[in-house]
Amino acid sequence: MIKTSQAPTITLRDYQQDAIEAALNHFRQSRESAVLVLPTGAGKSLVIAELARIAKGRVLVLTHVKELVAQNAEKVALMAGSGSIYSAGLGEKDSGGKTVIAGIQSAARNLDAFSEPFSLVIIDECHRVSQDKDSQYHSLFAALKAANPNLLLLGLTATPYRLGEGYIHKRHVHGHVGNPDKGVFDVCIFELPMRVLIKKGFLTPPRLLDGLAAQYNFANLKASEDSDYSEAEVESVLNTSGRATTAIVGQLKALGASRRGVIIFAATVRHAKEVLALLERGESKGLQNIGMQEGEASTAIQNTTSAALITADTDAIERDRIINAFKAGQIRFLVNVSVLTTGFDAPHVDLIAILRPTASVSLFQQMVGRGLRLYPGKTECLILDYAANGFSLFHPEVGKPRPDSKSVPVQVPCPACGFANLFWGKTDQDGDIIEHFGRRCQGIIEDGSQCDFRYRARICPDCGAENDIAARICRSCDSALVDPDKHLKAVLAHKHHHLFKVADMQLSASGNDLLISYQDMDGNPFEERFKMQTDGQRKALFAAFLAPHQRAPGVKLPRYKQASEIVADRDRFKMPELLLLKKGKFGWQLLEKFFDYTGKYQSQRRFETD
Numbered sequence: 173m174i175k176t177s178q179a180p181t182i183t184l185r186d187y188q189q190d191a192i193e194a195a196l197n198h199f200r201q202s203r204e205s206a207v208l209v210l211p212t213g214a215g216k217s218l219v220i221a222e223l224a225r226i227a228k229g230r231v232l233v234l235t236h237v238k239e240l241v242a243q244n245a246e247k248v249a250l251m252a253g254s255g256s257i258y259s260a261g262l263g264e265k266d267s268g269g270k271t272v273i274a275g276i277q278s279a280a281r282n283l284d285a286f287s288e289p290f291s292l293v294i295i296d297e298c299h300r301v302s303q304d305k306d307s308q309y310h311s312l313f314a315a316l317k318a319a320n321p322n323l324l325l326l327g328l329t330a331t332p333y334r335l336g337e338g339y340i341h342k343r344h345v346h347g348h349v350g351n352p353d354k355g356v357f358d359v360c361i362f363e364l365p366m367r368v369l370i371k372k373g374f375l376t377p378p379r380l381l382d383g384l385a386a387q388y389n390f391a392n393l394k395a396s397e398d399s400d401y402s403e404a405e406v407e408s409v410l411n412t413s414g415r416a417t418t419a420i421v422g423q424l425k426a427l428g429a430s431r432r433g434v435i436i437f438a439a440t441v442r443h444a445k446e447v448l449a450l451l452e453r454g455e456s457k458g459l460q461n462i463g464m465q466e467g468e469a470s471t472a473i474q475n476t477t478s479a480a481l482i483t484a485d486t487d488a489i490e491r492d493r494i495i496n497a498f499k500a501g502q503i504r505f506l507v508n509v510s511v512l513t514t515g516f517d518a519p520h521v522d523l524i525a526i527l528r529p530t531a532s533v534s535l536f537q538q539m540v541g542r543g544l545r546l547y548p549g550k551t552e553c554l555i556l557d558y559a560a561n562g563f564s565l566f567h568p569e570v571g572k573p574r575p576d577s578k579s580v581p582v583q584v585p586c587p588a589c590g591f592a593n594l595f596w597g598k599t600d601q602d603g604d605i606i607e608h609f610g611r612r613c614q615g616i617i618e619d620g621s622q623c624d625f626r627y628r629a630r631i632c633p634d635c636g637a638e639n640d641i642a643a644r645i646c647r648s649c650d651s652a653l654v655d656p657d658k659h660l661k662a663v664l665a666h667k668h669h670h671l672f673k674v675a676d677m678q679l680s681a682s683g684n685d686l687l688i689s690y691q692d693m694d695g696n697p698f699e700e701r702f703k704m705q706t707d708g709q710r711k712a713l714f715a716a717f718l719a720p721h722q723r724a725p726g727v728k729l730p731r732y733k734q735a736s737e738i739v740a741d742r743d744r745f746k747m748p749e750l751l752l753l754k755k756g757k758f759g760w761q762l763l764e765k766f767f768d769y770t771g772k773y774q775s776q777r778r779f780e781t782d
């Protein structure tokens with residue numbers, strides 16, 4: 173608990189106090205490493221400083237950039253009196269205090285200076301700690317644990333998620349899994365959504381602008397399972413979008429004229445240069461030389477329409493100069509490629525223009541977050557989503573890249589444990605879920621393990637166990653799982669078998685029978701007919717059609733009594749890729765349906781329509 177004898181001069185906000193309580197409660201019962209998630213602008217430094225003040229033993233605060241070392245040290249001094257700084261970048265190397273604030277590079281290169289035991293390590297921007305055991309963070313942790321095996325580890329971040337690696341924690345205190353196998357931290361113990369901060373007035377409200385001059389068409393990009401869109405594909409869309417870029421920059425110039433500071437997120441370096449050139453067209457040269465000659469700032473102040481570009485290749489000195497000129501209002505438009513998403517703080521920014529596509533909710537919100545800091549006289553921040561990312565500013569993180577541009581986060585309760593899963597999916601106008609892409613329940617059950625319910629599964633033919641749909645080996649009996657292509661090849665070698673490549677599926681009511689009419693590539697028909705009179709017939713319909721075709725498995729369907737009700741709900745049912753048919757006495761008979769099939773028997777239509 174907080175000691176009142178040493179009351180700090182600053183009053184913490186209620187959620188900061190909650191975060192601190194969460195950490196204290198956790199470490200009272202556990203030595204597992206933990207994560208606190210606080211959005212940008214929540215005042216992480218104060219939480220860190222207060223934890224450092226009330227912790228019993230020595231505390232080491234780590235982060236990756238000198239600006240954050242300085243900021244944390246300032247807050248530690250404010251709350252706790254003083255702290256030692258160990259950072260080559262700041263020119264100080266003192267590792268002797270009760271609280272030490274260090275840069276990770278400096279600390280990892282001087283492990284000897286950290287041989288006196290610490291009781292708690294706090295890592296700021298802890299999503300920077302990768303799974304790589306050879307990283308600077310992990311080698312420092314190993315050395316610190318050698319000095320004190322009971323060392324406690326606490327991370328703070330705004331984004332507990334790494335594209336390509338997933339969540340940084342193994343599980344969440346809300347009772348669901350994060351990244352159970354590879355999470356760097358054990359448990360996320362506290363998470364504060366951005367919308368709470370906006371509602372309470374601690375962040376500036378964002379306003380998403382309609383009526384954009386143009387939008388890029390990134391709708392056909394497909395994110396892979398664990399990463400963002402490929403740069404080559406993004407570039408190929410941009411190569412044919414020169415007109416859109418001209419219109420977008422024209423609108424940005426017009427809107428930017430009445431704004432304090434504008435940050436533009438470009439998709440690639442080439443794209444960023446194009447945007448910069450368009451911004452500068454027709455402007456007096458002004459600040460183009462910013463960062464090259466000091467002392468020019470005074471002449472530059474008059475020219476507030478000037479623009480500058482920062483990329484990953486911009487050298488550190490030039491980057492600092494550009495950022496300082498931007499903060500001083502000497503540069504109006506700051507174009508960047510993937511560099512201003514974290515650890516950059518310019519509170520005056522009141523227009524964010526997003527010209528890059530992303531499949532990541534977190535990344536989108538990080539970009540928006542650059543404009544939400546409070547600033548005198550600033551009442552809103554304008555958000556221009558020229559890439560039509562279409563995320564709500566308050567979408568929760570789903571933990572996987574968005575599969576396509578029409579997907580939204582949907583909540584799907586688990587039929588087994590009741591946990592409310594968050595998956596990518598699609599809803600109809602009423603908000604009802606018609607499709608989701610979840611595979612396995614994310615809930616944690618009583619014994620602490622992940623709930624075993626699977627929405628989609630590959631059944632092992634040998635032992636009947638359910639496996640992930642991408643699994644090749646059964647997790648229960650180690651049998652090789654059937655490769656559908658091998659299976660099809662064997663079956664098709666038999667006489668009278670035919671593979672029907674579905675090109676279209678229509679539902680209709682014929683009296684009270686439900687009629688499913690399939691058509692293949694050449695226009696050949698195949699039909700299924702279901703009666704719905706008796707309970708038994710309705711059960712058969714459920715088993716043979718409703719359940720296997722459902723786009724949102726595990727979501728309860730209405731109790732259909734009439735075929736016409738199912739026809740009206742046709743969007744809930746997907747078309748199979750393939751039908752395996754066998755010629756019998758009475759014509760073609762359906763043996764098997766293949767959904768979400770990708771293999772050598774796939775029909776060409778996917779490539780034509782996608």
Ligand SMILES: [Zn+2]
Pocket residue numbers: 586587588589590591613614615623624625
């Ligand atoms: Zn479950």
Ligand SMILES: [Zn+2]
Pocket residue numbers: 632633634635636637646647648649650651
């Ligand atoms: Zn098995």
